[in-house]
Amino acid sequence: MSNERKPHILVTGAAGALAQQVINRLRDDYFLVAVDFREQVYLGDDIPSYCIDFNKRVFEDLFRRYDFDGVIHLGRIMSSQETRMRRYNANVLGTQKMLDLSHKYGIERVVILSTYHVYGANAYNPALIDEEAPLKGAGLSMDLIDSVELENLANIYLWRYPDLNITVLRPCNIVGPGVRNSISTLLASRRAPVLAGFSPIMQFIHIDDMADAIVLAYKNNQRGVFNVVPEDWVAYQHALLLCGCTRVPIPSIPPILPRTIARLLNLKSFPPYLMHFFKYPVVIDGRAFRDTFGFKPRRPLKEVFRYYRENKQPV
Structure with missing residues (x-):
């Protein structure tokens, strides 16, 4: 067994907590190469790690050098992290480059992390949104356009190049230790804004369960687009109470008002x-x-909320 070549996997977004969890789950059985365009991270002597812009020629050199069997693309950056143009270059053009190289070098397995934000939030959403629902996120905000375009790209390649075996995952809010997205920052804060009169149902998945889901998706080769979510949900304001946050109501009308207040108070998490x-x-x-992957989350909501209750500092 020791003489057999381990399958080679490229993991993007390696500076993120989720990618590092995925890497830890795969490192024994696969030869991994970690890439992030923001910073280089040390993940041990056994894992080559690079800080590379996907749109630069050196990115293709990795495909030549390591002869990858698969790609796990977790390198999507959030709207809070970069300017709109830089984000578009990374999320959309970078993903397109990665998919082109994957096709060029005969890669047989690609997993892409998306987000439930692509569905958009509006008053007419159905009670349960399945994968066939239209992606309305771009219509609501310029900041979600790159997320929707990334998905559209993935779908085009999914059908144009079936040999890539692309699986797109659309998780709900990912939370837990090390997560640095907007909702995680809110749950970890002592005082959190709410829109007066609104407390929408929300879904949360623990980072451990999400890492398990990504590994499961990679190992069980099923092409397509999948929502990833536990079976429980909770109202946003109730989630804040369970996390020990003091709620700070913000007027919700006119629509410009909450945006102005959030900007004035420098609420990056809102x-x-x-x-x-x-x-x-x-x-x-x-x-x-x-049903397809036999996914069973192990971390209940109460564990998520306990973590934030006991860790009340900026995450």
Whole structure:
């Protein structure tokens, strides 16, 4: 067995907590190469790690050098992290480059991390949103356009190049230790804004369960698009109470008002492009992923909320 070549996997977004969890789950059985365009991270002597812009020629050199069998693309950056143009270059053009190289070098397995934000939040959303629902996120905000375009790209390649075996995962809010997204920052804060009169149902998945889901998706080769979500959900304001946050109501009308207040108070965790998600429920249906991959989350909501209750400092 020791003489057999381990399958080679490229993991993007290696500076993120989720990618590092995925890497830890795979490192014994696979030869991994870690890439992030923001910073180089040390993950041990056995894992080559690079800080590379996907749109630069040196990115292709990795494909030549390491002869990858698969790619796990977790390198999508959030709207809060970069300017809009830089984010578009990374999320959309970078993903396109990665998919082109994957096709060129005969890669047989690609897993891409997306987000439930692509569905958009509006008053007319169905009670349970499945994978067939239209992606309305771009219509609500310029800041979600790159997320929707990344998905559209993935779907084009999914059907154009079936040999890539692309699986796209759309998780709900990822939370837990090390997560640095908007919702995690809110749950970890002592005082958290809420839109007066609104408390939409929200879904949360623990980072451990999400890492398990990604590994499961990679190992069980099923092409397609899948929502990833546990079976439980909770109202946003109730989640804040369970996390020990003091709620700070912000007037919700006129629409410009909450955006102005959030900007004045420098509430980076309450960005304007997500304002609708604090108003209208976006409840996604995870049955297809559960049934196809046999996914069973292990971390209940109460464990998530206990973590934030006991760790009340900026995450």
